[in-house]
Amino acid sequence: MPELPEVETTRRGVAPHLEGASITAVAVREPRLRWPVSPELAQMATGQRVHTVSRRAKYLIVHLERGAFMIHLGMSGSLRILPVDAALQKHDHIDWVLDSGQLLRYRDPRRFGSVFWLPDLSHPLLDSLGPEPLSEAFSAKYLYEASRGKQRSIKGLIMDAKIVVGVGNIYANEALYRSGIRPTVLAGKISLSRYLRLVDAIKAVLAKAIDAGGTSLRDFLREDGTPGYFRHELKVYGREGEPCDACGSRLKGLKITGRATVYCAACQR
DNA sequence: ATCGGGACCTGCTTGC
DNA sequence: TGCAAGCAGGTCCCGA
Structure with missing residues (x-):
């Protein structure tokens, strides 16, 4: 949840x-x-x-x-x-x-x-955490520099809590779709201008989801705390095989570091 | 350095 | 209808 x-x-x-x-x-x-x-x-x-x-x-x-x-x-x-x-x-x-x-x-x-x-x-689990995604410390410049020389997928990078915290599987998929970056691309080869778009997308999708949570989960203090609040906003997560909103081609699915990954092969490169 | 896989659990959906 | 397999929003740890 x-x-x-x-x-x-x-x-x-x-x-x-x-x-x-x-x-x-x-x-x-x-x-x-x-x-x-x-x-x-x-x-x-x-x-x-x-x-x-x-x-x-x-x-x-x-x-x-x-x-x-x-x-x-x-x-x-x-x-x-x-x-x-x-x-x-x-x-x-x-x-x-x-x-x-x-x-x-x-x-x-x-x-x-x-x-x-x-x-x-203090706690050891808090010791090696990266910046908060909605803070100014998490910028395109930061992510660009953190990624230089990295031979790993961009999705793996943004889901790594040592790099940036709080980007879970749903929002990693969504942010990559919104910024037109294929999840499998090597982080070390992505340009600063593309990181600009990615960081904007991560911040936007998280902020929007917090707003949505604030409206539809407001009654979670009652007996039923049903989520599903952001579901209709999802463009790729859970939609493998369905048509891309933007171009209509079938969304592809694969596993990256064991996690379900969905993307549009036409829109994301 | 990075990745894959296993680990920790229950419950829901899917397929035979 | 029943049952087993497969999968799930997290994340730590190990071995290769």
């Missing part, structure tokens, strides 16, 4: 309910996530007031008076704000009970997500 736009939408959705509230209890029903949940999470967070909720890459960081906890939603994770007496459903693994009468509930069927306790706001 979550790519960066959905993580950011989640942050915006839960932050107003969390900030200023105190955590009265933490229930970890299933600690076996991607990494085991440390008992410290419950011990240290209980009794503390939430300061702010921030995001780095696809990690949400809930800052407390002392320390913080960090959540990654993996492939199937979600966070909801619910009344304290809300019925438990399958895969509801962690609750943070608030003094407001609400709770923050983490659910993750596939358990590819993770929740960490951060005593000092």
